[in-house]
Amino acid sequence: MSDDVITTVTGIVAGEFGLPAAGISPDVDLSSLEGADSVKVLRAVAKIERTYDIELEDDQVFGLKSVRDAATLVVATLAEKEPSGGGR
Amino acid sequence: MAEPDTLHAALAAAVRRRPGTPVTFHTGRETLSLGELLDQSHAVAGALAEAGVRRGDRVGLLCQNEADFFRVLIGLGVLGACACPFALPTTARDGYQERIAGIIAAADIRTVVLSERLARLRGVLGSALDGITEVSTANLRGAHADPPATGVTGDDDLIVQFTSGSTSAPKGVRLTHTNVLACLDAIGGGIELTDADSAGNWLPLFHDMGLFGSLAALHHPIPLTVWQPSVFVKDPAHWLRTMSEAGITACPMPNFAYDALARAVPEAEVNDYDLSRWRVAFNGAEPIAVDTLEGFLDHFAGAGFRPESMLPVYGLAEATLPVTFSTLHAPPHADWVDRARLAATGEAVAVARNAPGARGVVSVGRPVARMTVRVTDPDTGVPLAERVVGEVEIQGASVTPGYLRGEQPFTADGWLRTGDLGYLAGGELHITGRRKEMIIVRGDNYYPEDVEAAVRTDPAVHRRRCVAYLDEATERMVLVVESTAPDTEELRARLRARVGAATGLDDVRVVVAGPQAIPRTSSGKLQRLASRSRFG
Numbered sequence: 001m002s003d004d005v006i007t008t009v010t011g012i013v014a015g016e017f018g019l020p021a022a023g024i025s026p027d028v029d030l031s032s033l034e035g036a037d038s039v040k041v042l043r044a045v046a047k048i049e050r051t052y053d054i055e056l057e058d059d060q061v062f063g064l065k066s067v068r069d070a071a072t073l074v075v076a077t078l079a080e081k082e083p084s085g086g087g088r
Numbered sequence: 089m090a091e092p093d094t095l096h097a098a099l100a101a102a103v104r105r106r107p108g109t110p111v112t113f114h115t116g117r118e119t120l121s122l123g124e125l126l127d128q129s130h131a132v133a134g135a136l137a138e139a140g141v142r143r144g145d146r147v148g149l150l151c152q153n154e155a156d157f158f159r160v161l162i163g164l165g166v167l168g169a170c171a172c173p174f175a176l177p178t179t180a181r182d183g184y185q186e187r188i189a190g191i192i193a194a195a196d197i198r199t200v201v202l203s204e205r206l207a208r209l210r211g212v213l214g215s216a217l218d219g220i221t222e223v224s225t226a227n228l229r230g231a232h233a234d235p236p237a238t239g240v241t242g243d244d245d246l247i248v249q250f251t252s253g254s255t256s257a258p259k260g261v262r263l264t265h266t267n268v269l270a271c272l273d274a275i276g277g278g279i280e281l282t283d284a285d286s287a288g289n290w291l292p293l294f295h296d297m298g299l300f301g302s303l304a305a306l307h308h309p310i311p312l313t314v315w316q317p318s319v320f321v322k323d324p325a326h327w328l329r330t331m332s333e334a335g336i337t338a339c340p341m342p343n344f345a346y347d348a349l350a351r352a353v354p355e356a357e358v359n360d361y362d363l364s365r366w367r368v369a370f371n372g373a374e375p376i377a378v379d380t381l382e383g384f385l386d387h388f389a390g391a392g393f394r395p396e397s398m399l400p401v402y403g404l405a406e407a408t409l410p411v412t413f414s415t416l417h418a419p420p421h422a423d424w425v426d427r428a429r430l431a432a433t434g435e436a437v438a439v440a441r442n443a444p445g446a447r448g449v450v451s452v453g454r455p456v457a458r459m460t461v462r463v464t465d466p467d468t469g470v471p472l473a474e475r476v477v478g479e480v481e482i483q484g485a486s487v488t489p490g491y492l493r494g495e496q497p498f499t500a501d502g503w504l505r506t507g508d509l510g511y512l513a514g515g516e517l518h519i520t521g522r523r524k525e526m527i528i529v530r531g532d533n534y535y536p537e538d539v540e541a542a543v544r545t546d547p548a549v550h551r552r553r554c555v556a557y558l559d560e561a562t563e564r565m566v567l568v569v570e571s572t573a574p575d576t577e578e579l580r581a582r583l584r585a586r587v588g589a590a591t592g593l594d595d596v597r598v599v600v601a602g603p604q605a606i607p608r609t610s611s612g613k614l615q616r617l618a619s620r621s622r623f624g
Contacts, residue, residue: 029585029588029589031585031588031589031592031594032581032584032585032588032589032594033594037594037595038321039321039344039348042317042318042321042322043321043322045318045322046321046322046323049322057208058152058176058316058318059152059205059206059207059208059209060208061318062176062177062208062209062212063208063209063211063212
């Protein structure tokens with residue numbers, strides 16, 4: 001998928017956590033990042049929502065572990081919003 | 089007529105006074121009257137009885153900030169059963185399952201009620217619910233037989249709060265119907281609630297301030313609006329606009345949230361807000377910083393927020409919630425003391441605010457109704473004079489009868505030891521720190537034992553030698569490990585990740601030291617306090 005989405009989400013997470021994006025690999029456990037807490041995670045989610053104009057449910061966020069998980073959720077949510085090819 | 093001694097009887101009395109009082113849940117955009125909420129709670133009690141729940145049972149409760157949280161809690165109370173609210177996870181970290189499994193074992197829980205809105209959470213729970221009867225809130229609706237009469241009294245446990253204690257030994261704070269009603273009376277009386285008030289809450293309902301702040305509104309009753317925590321955290325400015333337009337007059341928040349609001353609303357936009365109706369801004373559940381208080385008051389003066397609306401408070405799960413409230417109708421105030429003498433001798437010596445080394449300690453006021461507070465020497469238990477720091481001890485109608493199991497928190501003469509350190513000045517309580525080595529980060533408690541257990545078996549840790557402690561200056565947990573491996577950022581990151589995964593505590597400073605670096609007692613036991621002075 002979606003290297004662009006991964007890059008964008010990594011940038012958002014880096015910005016909210018105050019860390020260099022280069023140090024955040026797509027599969028690193030978000031909760032292991034220096035200075036991570038629940039408030040920063042939610043702020044990053046809010047910024048992702050604004051960036052892609054989507055809404056993520058709290059219980060979807062509970063299931064996220066990494067940037068890749070978040071990017072996958074973004075792509076799935078966008079696909080639901082605007083069905084591409086074939087539609088429903 | 090006798091005073092009601094159960095939560096459901098007290099709410100029935102509230103319904104008789106003002107049956108149409110609205111209760112609004114932002115999630116699902118649901119508004120119902122208090123009368124409807126209570127009727128539905130009785131129906132839920134019938135359904136829970138059909139599912140096998142009996143008087144004296146402890147039932148796990150996993151819900152968001154939604155009407156079902158109250159329906160199930162009240163319904164369990166009707167049956168004389170007891171709700172054990174579970175905290176929700178933030179992300180899918182590994183430690184969550186273990187925490188839930190620990191609580192289920194500690195409370196001997198056989199039934200868990202799971203919100204139908206949280207179906208996706210099932211995966212995160214993994215095997216934690218193995219062998220447990222799961223009941224979805226979707227199956228508690230509709231027509232059910234009336235709940236059986238159980239003869240429940242004020243002495244029955246209504247809630248067990250699991251907000252304190254380590255993962256390995258979670259502490260279940262027992263709260264009876266009588267405790268809870270005393271708490272709700274103390275809150276309502278303490279802030280002089282009237283029918284003109286309206287309450288708002290975005291704190292999680294599994295958290296004591298969120299739960300009992302909300303129940304105090306239902307108990308009076310006054311209109312209540314409940315949001316998800318994420319609504320506040322994602323966009324504090326939008327939330328502030330919504331709550332002010334809704335005419336909320338009373339709302340509880342911790343220190344960090346007042347900071348977040350001041351940051352979220354730019355100076356130029358402050359005048360667009362009308363905060364003049366916000367009469368009681370509870371500030372509790374976290375250490376209260378003088379600069380946060382003053383920053384908020386300055387920032388929102390232009391929006392009509394009155395300094396006397398800010399109400400620093402002190403409470404804890406063992407007191408159901410409230411212990412002291414600062415003075416209503418007066419601005420908050422800080423006591424300025426000599427920082428060095430406070431740390432060295434425990435004396436709170438008043439100094440000028442601009443004196444070098446002055447530390448501001450925010451007053452949390454006087455005991456609420458039917459609560460008494462004393463400050464004692466933590467070693468001898470002897471009550472101390474004013475302006476001497478000791479352990480805060482409490483007695484009162486809302487104080488827990490005890491933990492479910494394990495060591496009890498009481499002195500021989502029946503006072504509850506809070507584990508918090510503070511002093512009295514002019515009869516007002518000032519909290520200075522914690523005697524226990526527990527650390528509180530955004531309302532969650534963490535223990536050094538859990539941090540150490542998370543890394544002890546890591547191959548890089550030499551002979552399982554490690555020690556964790558709280559750095560009080562930064563309110564941060566420090567983990568020191570002995571290792572023969574070189575000190576690299578990679579190693580520190582790995583250890584930090586293990587701690588985060590096991591405990592949920594992410595902001596840990598990791599120090600990698602050589603073998604034998606951690607101070608020991610003569611018997612070889614690693615010393616936390618001595619480590620603190622060696623490693624900072």
